[in-house]
Amino acid sequence: MGIRIAVAGASGYAGGELLRLVAGHPEFDLVAATAHSQAGQPVSAVHPQLAGLDLTLAATDPAALADADLVFLALPHGQSAALAASLPPGVKVVDLGADHRLADAAAWQRYYGGPHAGAWTYGLPELPGQRAAIAAADRVAATGCYAVATTLALAPLVAAGAVAPADVVVVAASGTSGAGRAAKAHLLGSEVMGDLSPYKVGAHQHVPEIKQATGATGLSFTPVLAPMPRGILATVTAVPATTSVDPRAVLAEAYADAPFVHVLPEGSWPHTAATLGSNSCHLQATRDVDTGRVIVVSAIDNLGKGAAGQAVQCANLMLGLPETTGLSTFGVTP
Numbered sequence: 001m002g003i004r005i006a007v008a009g010a011s012g013y014a015g016g017e018l019l020r021l022v023a024g025h026p027e028f029d030l031v032a033a034t035a036h037s038q039a040g041q042p043v044s045a046v047h048p049q050l051a052g053l054d055l056t057l058a059a060t061d062p063a064a065l066a067d068a069d070l071v072f073l074a075l076p077h078g079q080s081a082a083l084a085a086s087l088p089p090g091v092k093v094v095d096l097g098a099d100h101r102l103a104d105a106a107a108w109q110r111y112y113g114g115p116h117a118g119a120w121t122y123g124l125p126e127l128p129g130q131r132a133a134i135a136a137a138d139r140v141a142a143t144g145c146y147a148v149a150t151t152l153a154l155a156p157l158v159a160a161g162a163v164a165p166a167d168v169v170v171v172a173a174s175g176t177s178g179a180g181r182a183a184k185a186h187l188l189g190s191e192v193m194g195d196l197s198p199y200k201v202g203a204h205q206h207v208p209e210i211k212q213a214t215g216a217t218g219l220s221f222t223p224v225l226a227p228m229p230r231g232i233l234a235t236v237t238a239v240p241a242t243t244s245v246d247p248r249a250v251l252a253e254a255y256a257d258a259p260f261v262h263v264l265p266e267g268s269w270p271h272t273a274a275t276l277g278s279n280s281c282h283l284q285a286t287r288d289v290d291t292g293r294v295i296v297v298s299a300i301d302n303l304g305k306g307a308a309g310q311a312v313q314c315a316n317l318m319l320g321l322p323e324t325t326g327l328s329t330f331g332v333t334p
């Protein structure tokens with residue numbers, strides 16, 4: 001018997017990707033998968049890509065999860081805190097939702113509403129000191145999908161004093177799986193295909209998370225829904241604080257030992273398809289020839305490094321395994 005793993009919210013998009021990764025992980029045994037409206041269904045009826053995974057979705061309650069060594073929570077925002085609190089203290093938890101990401105209760109209230117559950121260790125191993133913090137933690141709050149793409153692009157530049165933290169602009173396009181599986185009219189294929197549409201303009205919930213993780217103090221963030229199932233492409237621009245720093249060199253140095261963050265060769269720009277199915281983030285940076293602004297482009301698979309892959313990377317660290325175990329750095333395009 002390997003390390004016993006349970007997935008709550010296993011019928012959703014992030015949950016399905018977690019099941020795929022856990023089932024293929026050399027050290028993990030999948031002992032439970034739970035759902036809400038789909039409880040009682042075989043996993044393969046809900047996730048046809050997992051045909052052959054012989055497991056039935058149980059109802060999401062503490063008893064279904066308490067026998068695991070580690071539980072992944074892939075539930076709607078607001079559903080994780082009470083469930084996590086009712087699990088035995090010895091059970092490690094990685095929460096993919098937002099409930100425990102923010103330290104600032106006022107920011108939580110403003111962007112999510114409802115009671116603030118308090119902050120857990122933030123699950124982005126590539127931030128300075130965070131690998132060790134995650135390895136020592138029993139409760140980890142995995143990052144938001146846009147927050148991963150943006151933070152990996154921006155944090156080293158703020159830390160190096162290369163950009164002005166008060167004036168950062170981000171425009172980021174996401175595939176529709178970023179919105180979850182629950183049917184939404186504006187996500188129907190006939191509405192999404194052939195269209196690009198901004199949403200939550202000027203008020204996206206990942207703004208406080210990105211500020212907390214990067215040290216940026218002023219951030220304008222505009223998300224765009226893109227006609228594709230997976231992927232995030234974030235374009236981050238910022239005012240240079242100095243002309244003496246090469247932004248690409250700062251990123252290359254920051255991620256020299258990071259197995260999943262790839263600063264691409266000069267002249268090569270990230271695109272989403274190259275990251276799909278992987279736990280990788282692709283980055284490139286330059287200066288705008290006209291304004292001198294620093295431009296960083298970042299691509300991830302929102303269900304990989306943006307969700308399930310990141311969560312498994314954190315779990316590996318929490319369990320004393322190499323962080324790359326069971327994860328791919330390579331994408332599946334075309």
Ligand SMILES: NC(=O)C1=CN([C@@H]2O[C@H](COP(=O)(O)OP(=O)(O)OC[C@H]3O[C@@H](n4cnc5c(N)ncnc54)[C@H](OP(=O)(O)O)[C@@H]3O)[C@@H](O)[C@H]2O)C=CC1
Binds near residue numbers: 143
């Ligand atoms: N999609 C993405 O790219 C990312 C998602 N996340 C986060 O992961 C979490 C899951 O997202 P995602 O998979 O996209 O969402 P989905 O809508 O695809 O899945 C939601 C899951 O939660 C279950 N659920 C729904 N309502 C309840 C409830 N009241 N109580 C308990 N369980 C419930 C659903 O069960 P059922 O289907 O049986 O009703 C399903 O298993 C969210 O917090 C999301 O923000 C984080 C990063 C990226």
Ligand SMILES: CC(=O)N[C@@H](CCC(=O)OP(=O)(O)O)C(=O)O
Binds near residue numbers: 098143177180
């Ligand atoms: C396309 C789309 O609608 N995306 C969602 C991402 C939500 C999400 O997954 O948020 P967390 O990563 O914080 O859990 C949005 O912009 O709200």
